[in-house]
Amino acid sequence: MSKIRISAVSYTNTKPFAFGIEHSELRDKIELTYDIPSDCAQKLIDNKCDIGLIPVAALLSIPNYYILGDYCIGSVGAVNSVFIFSEKPISEVKTVRLDPQSRTSNNLAKVLLKNYWEVPVEFVLEGEADAFVEIGDRTFPHIDVFPFSYDLGEQWFQFTGLPFAFAVWASNKPIAPGFVYELNKALKFGVDNIDIVLEGLPKLENFDLGDYFHNKLDFNLTTEKRSAIQKYLQYVQEL
């Protein structure tokens, strides 16, 4: 039987899932790669993998997508690794540089600027800008460095009163229920053992990984987060 190809996010936020999968019997049944989120999305869109931990914004580019299992990369309020960093208060920003590694947060920034802050800005992909979107581990050294920083999980919560899911496990084709069950069990094992995962990670100087995993990231794909995804995708389609 050919192996199921899985693309997972290469950031620290995915370590509990990686731990769960690597300690499960799935290991021999899958071909697992770790990619930046924009590549996870593109691989699933191009059918270069069967399952991806993909940015929710990419669901709009997959004609028949299936969201798998009960876990996601999400937050209830501040997530502490998805920001707009800025030299000016958001009301004075004229240009915003997007993060090439992101799909969800770039669009979330656009949704919030249009509908919450109501600030018309120009988005650029490279070069100078008043502010920029940044996601993942690269944000860790930048927190508290810029005069203004906006945590997009927190801003979405203030805007909608809802939690958020940045990335979900999804497939571009039906996957056997037995496999999905095993995958979900592996993810649960990882999430249930976050303290062991933490012990295996290097200590960071100016970033509290314990706080990040216990108080910021929220891995449960709850009904509220599923509603948030639908609401967010609606806003993205109206951009």
Ligand SMILES: C=C(O[C@@H]1C=C(C(=O)O)C=C[C@H]1O)C(=O)O
């Ligand atoms: C919370 C995060 O969520 C991420 C944000 C994503 C995006 O903006 O497209 C995609 C995957 C997640 O890794 C993060 O990267 O810090």
